[in-house]
Amino acid sequence: MSETNRQFVLAELPQGHLTPAHFRLVEGERPTAGPGEVVVRTRYVSLDAANRAWMQGATYRSALAAGDVMAGGALAEVVESNAPELAPGDLVFADTGWQDYAALPARRLSKLPKLEPMTHLLSVYGVAGLTAYFGLLECGRPQAGETVVVSAAAGSVGSIVGQIARIQGCRVIGIAGGAEKGRWLTDELGFDAAVDYKAADFKRQLREAVGEGIDVYFDNVGGEVFEACLFGMKTFGRIACCGAVSQYDGEAPRHGPRGVPGLIVTKRLTLRGFIVSDFDDRREAALADLQAWVGAGKLKVQEDVIDGFENLPQALVGLLHGENRGKRMVRV
Numbered sequence: 001m002s003e004t005n006r007q008f009v010l011a012e013l014p015q016g017h018l019t020p021a022h023f024r025l026v027e028g029e030r031p032t033a034g035p036g037e038v039v040v041r042t043r044y045v046s047l048d049a050a051n052r053a054w055m056q057g058a059t060y061r062s063a064l065a066a067g068d069v070m071a072g073g074a075l076a077e078v079v080e081s082n083a084p085e086l087a088p089g090d091l092v093f094a095d096t097g098w099q100d101y102a103a104l105p106a107r108r109l110s111k112l113p114k115l116e117p118m119t120h121l122l123s124v125y126g127v128a129g130l131t132a133y134f135g136l137l138e139c140g141r142p143q144a145g146e147t148v149v150v151s152a153a154a155g156s157v158g159s160i161v162g163q164i165a166r167i168q169g170c171r172v173i174g175i176a177g178g179a180e181k182g183r184w185l186t187d188e189l190g191f192d193a194a195v196d197y198k199a200a201d202f203k204r205q206l207r208e209a210v211g212e213g214i215d216v217y218f219d220n221v222g223g224e225v226f227e228a229c230l231f232g233m234k235t236f237g238r239i240a241c242c243g244a245v246s247q248y249d250g251e252a253p254r255h256g257p258r259g260v261p262g263l264i265v266t267k268r269l270t271l272r273g274f275i276v277s278d279f280d281d282r283r284e285a286a287l288a289d290l291q292a293w294v295g296a297g298k299l300k301v302q303e304d305v306i307d308g309f310e311n312l313p314q315a316l317v318g319l320l321h322g323e324n325r326g327k328r329m330v331r332v
Helices: 127-140 159-168 179-187 202-210 223-230 260-267 275-294 309-320
Strands: 006-012 023-029 037-046 074-081 089-093 100-104 110-112 147-150 172-174 193-198 214-219 233-241 270-273 303-307 327-331
Touching: 006 159, 006 309, 023 309, 037 089, 074 179, 127 214, 127 233, 127 275, 147 159, 147 202, 159 172, 159 214, 159 275, 172 202, 193 202, 202 223, 214 223, 214 270, 223 233, 233 260, 303 309, 309 327
Parallel strands: 147 172, 147 214, 172 193, 214 233, 233 270, 303 327
Antiparallel strands: 006 023, 037 074, 037 100, 037 327, 074 089, 089 110
8 A cells, every 4th residue: 555644634614414525635644653652554444423423522532623634433454563562463443533544652552353354343343332232231221021222223333232132132122214224123133123213103103112111212313212212211211322413413403302300200210321431341241242142143243334435524424314224334
């Protein structure tokens, strides 16, 4: 590969919906490693709804500004090392940003095993799989026989959440956009039912699907879907708050669900927000479970791999519009 370092920078912060025009492709020289640093070459760039949230302000990471290299995690290969714990050829997960090469402190990198397919290190054995695992099992605490509802159920996290809930013996309802995704959830992934949030009768569909109510709701979207599920919770229900993709791209909502404090008290609901790094001390045990379920055929892995660094902007825009099934990434 050429020693030129391609980068996508934010040409301007979007005020409405994100488009490819908000990015600019630039080229520079490949960086070199300083003391304690390594240079990595990106192999696969992870695309996530959170990429858009970082343009709105500080979250669990610093906000992005116009002119910044677009932020994002990647599966990367070490090509130069000034750190004894990492050598050329090692695979790592790193916050490289959208660029061919990055020079990063070795202490900030997570060394990864070499396995095939390599893409599983970004999906089921990466942030998506671990987020699904801990968000459901630690925050949602599902019990066999309970009803679990998951939004963005055809996405990278939601598709895994639903399958883990099934493994736990739960009845699983997936919320996704369109009949085709719904059929995929029920026919291929084993969900008990699917509800189309784009349908005019979405709330009726949801009420019929959940029956007596929702024990655990795994929220990826916020907004009206969150509100509909909130008011469908059973007493002592649990809500795992993972993301709010419906509020990332475009104007911020003017108000949230009304009557919420009283509802939470009356039904004694538990709402817990989390990020995957909250559970770093239990990462290895989670990976062992995920690998066992995949190996036994209990957990199906769906990946949406797009070829070409130049396609990163459109690939993110498409993800925000719900184009993907499973984990979307770009092969550099």
